[in-house]
Amino acid sequence: MEVKDIIKPENLVYEKPKLLTENTMHYCPGCTHGVVHRIVAEVIEDLNIQERTIGVSPVGCSVFAYNYIDIDWQEAAHGRAPAVATGISRVNPDKVVFTYQGDGDLASIGAAEIMHACNRGEDIVVIFINNAIYGMTGGQMAPTTLLGQVTATTPCGRDAERNGYPLKITELIAQLPGTSYVTRQSAHTPASVRKCKKAIKKAFQNALDKKGTSFVEVVSTCNSGWRINPVDANVWMEENMFPYYPVGDMKDAERDSKEAHLKKN
């Protein structure tokens, strides 16, 4: 069969989600932001909540997220996205509010805001892109940078004595009673992208059902900041990031309460 016979509208199995705009993304080649943007667009499309969704974009590489997903957006000051999202969701309880933050934004500058928003159990979704580096400003050390990892500000590798230890913010947040769903995912292989989509869909469903804060960390690559090519960056992430940031659900309030109920009886 000729290729031109296969390329027909009735044979279409995958195309760009309609919520993604025609703008070319400004991200570097192979950046995980593009994949996660698409997952968010697909989930919003699947749940049919385009008119009800408000995103809060951070300061960082994804500062221009509003150029790419065709929903309402609000730009927040550095790290303050959860505080802005709290305001939006309290004034508009019928809206689905999510924040989209990087590791410098969420774990460093915005550490207080995210802790208290999660502790209050605001009905928001937090999407946290953890690539262990400050990507936008040129690859400086972030709180999540691994020990020994070379960055622009740790040229000899991160040293625990001088720079402290990598911050496992997702584990900290999982202990807060306000959160309903805390998970860590990745988006580097077809299987992990599908799992990540499932997790983000669940998070948005929790926000629709007013179950409390849902927190989805996506372990990501920053091939420009790490100074390796996109394919090798994925391998580096598997070898170095996954042992310290293991992928999986940390907390699922609904499932945990069901299990506790079963154990009791």
Added chain:
Amino acid sequence: MAKVVGAVVVDTEECKGCGLCVVACPQQVLGQNKQVNSRGYHFSFMENPEACIGCSNCAIVCPDTCITVYRVRV
């Protein structure tokens, strides 16, 4: 068993030549073109079109969503 054949269309101007689709393809269909697009990237193309099964793995990992996938049973 019905055979499935597929084809992908790469938006060559949107493609940034990261090569993630090339490694994600289970059938080794895709390759990076020696030519470049207007922004200087070696865009992906179907190097081996008859092997494509239309699994859409390449489109799922593409950060720039520049791949459209078609599949038909023959």
